[in-house]
Amino acid sequence: NAGVTQTPKFQVLKTGQSMTLQCAQDMNHNSMYWYRQDPGMGLRLIYYSASEGTTDKGEVPNGYNVSRLNKREFSLRLESAAPSQTSVYFCASSELAGGNQPQHFGDGTRLSIL
Amino acid sequence: GQQVMQIPQYQHVQEGEDFTTYCNSSTTLSNIQWYKQRPGGHPVFLIQLVKSGEVKKQKRLTFQFGEAKKNSSLHITATQTTDVGTYFCAGLAGTYKYIFGTGTRLKVLA
Numbered sequence: 001n002a003g004v005t006q007t008p009k010f011q012v013l014k015t016g017q018s019m020t021l022q023c024a025q026d027m028n029h030n031s032m033y034w035y036r037q038d039p040g041m042g043l044r045l046i047y048y049s050a051s052e053g054t055t056d057k058g059e060v061p062n063g064y065n066v067s068r069l070n071k072r073e074f075s076l077r078l079e080s081a082a083p084s085q086t087s088v089y090f091c092a093s094s095e096l097a098g099g100n101q102p103q104h105f106g107d108g109t110r111l112s113i114l
Numbered sequence: 115g116q117q118v119m120q121i122p123q124y125q126h127v128q129e130g131e132d133f134t135t136y137c138n139s140s141t142t143l144s145n146i147q148w149y150k151q152r153p154g155g156h157p158v159f160l161i162q163l164v165k166s167g168e169v170k171k172q173k174r175l176t177f178q179f180g181e182a183k184k185n186s187s188l189h190i191t192a193t194q195t196t197d198v199g200t201y202f203c204a205g206l207a208g209t210y211k212y213i214f215g216t217g218t219r220l221k222v223l224a
Contacts, residue, residue, distance in 0.1 A: 042118075042216045
C-alpha cells in the first residue's frame, strides 16, 4: 500500500519550460490537493479537487493548471515555468473534502527553475 | 485574506524541557488539524480538534482548541530527540480548504 505517490522527486527546469507533476493515490480517496511549500511560509494550497470531475482554485493558482484524470490521479502543470515557482510541491489526498478528514501527503517534488 | 499565524517560528530546547507552539487565525475556524514534518520529509497528520475548548492528549502531546475557535496550541512535555521537526496547524476555511500556519521548527538538543 503505497499511499500517495509523486513523480518526479526532483526536477530542474529552465525559465519558460513546461512540466507536469504527477500524483496518484491508492487509498480510494475522493479528494486531492496540490500545495507548495516555501521556507518560512508553510504550505499554500494551489488547487484542489473535491471529487472526481471537479477542480477548484486554492490560495495561489496563478501559473498553474490541474487535471483530475480519474479518481486516483491528479496532475499539476506549469505551462511556462518562472523562478518564483521554485519550491517543494506536495500532493495530498483525503477520503472526503474538508470536514473531519486528515490529509495524507506524498513525499514531494523538489522543483528548481533557473 | 484569511491567515493562520504560528509562534514561535523556531524553538531550540534541551532534551527533557517542555515545548509549546501557538496557532492564531484571523477568522473563526470550523476545525483545526495539526501535522508534523520531519526534516526532509512530508507532513504527517497528528490530530484534529472540532469543538470549542476541546483538549486532546496523545502521550506527551497535548492539543487545545480555543473557546472562540480562533486559536490553538500544541504542548509537548519532556521533549525527546524524536520530537525534532516542524509542527503545522491547519484551519478549515470554508468547506474544503485548509489554511496552513507558517509552522514552528523544533530542535531538541541532547
